[in-house]
Amino acid sequence: MMNSPADALPLPREDRSLTARAVVLGERIDTLGLERRDALSTAPLSFRVADGLVVVFRYGVVVMIGLDPLAEDEVIRGVLPRVHGQHEVREEETIQVAAGEGASEGVEPDGVVRIGSLSPDKLLVVADAVAKSAALEQDERQVAKVFDTIEPWARKLSDTGRRPGGRRDMIRLIGASLLVQHRVAERVAVREKPDILWDRPDLERLYARLEDEYELVERAETLGRKLDLIGETATVMTDLIDTERSLRLEAIIVILILFEIVITLYQMARGVAH
16 A cells, blocks of 8 residues: 555656566565655555665565665665565566656557656556565476476386386476475466555556566466476376385285295295105
8 A cells, every 4th residue: 555645756757768677586575674754555565775676575575666776786685575475586577667657558669668757657557566576486497397397207107107216306307396286376477466456556557567468367377277287297206105105015915925935945845745
């Protein structure tokens, strides 16, 4: 919810463009303790830095609009202690946001996002869209890594009828599959609209255009299908382990039975001989 009027944030001239940079810092950001009296909103947490805007999303993304590189680095250093599950490689997405009298809102062919006026409300909508896009990109990379591991395994299983690697390798692959499935599923609800739209329903058209431009829903659905496939693959792996264990136990039982039969026959043979 917005805590201050839209004109409380003096932004650069309307004829200038702003750089909006979204950085995925980790799995989650604990915003407790980051609150400020001059915060423009609390969900997500947003506040002014110099002539720019910083928006902190709990699902691990920070969006900085209109900041110079030094200010961006300072913001990131300040937020990092609150980040859980920090990424070694940070996914980033950078766009240009511009204003213009009478300009239609949306993304132009050159990639510049036109929002009519550089008001904090509209910048929050832009921040929400670009943050979700960056988070999806991070999740897509994680899922792609799991697929790169699963594909050779599935190909060898198809060609030879035998699973590659040992039981421990398979368990590790199951663990990696379940971990990425859990992380991606819990990270960000792409279909949820930004809270600012409850107070400013007139901004829904802008958000819809951004949502369509960055294909947020389509990417989330594709990611969901891949996660389902990863889950099914993990189930197949688990079933294979259970089957191998059952076969091993059955083989041990058969060997013990045969051994007992051999011992019994040997004892019977010795009894007849005596």
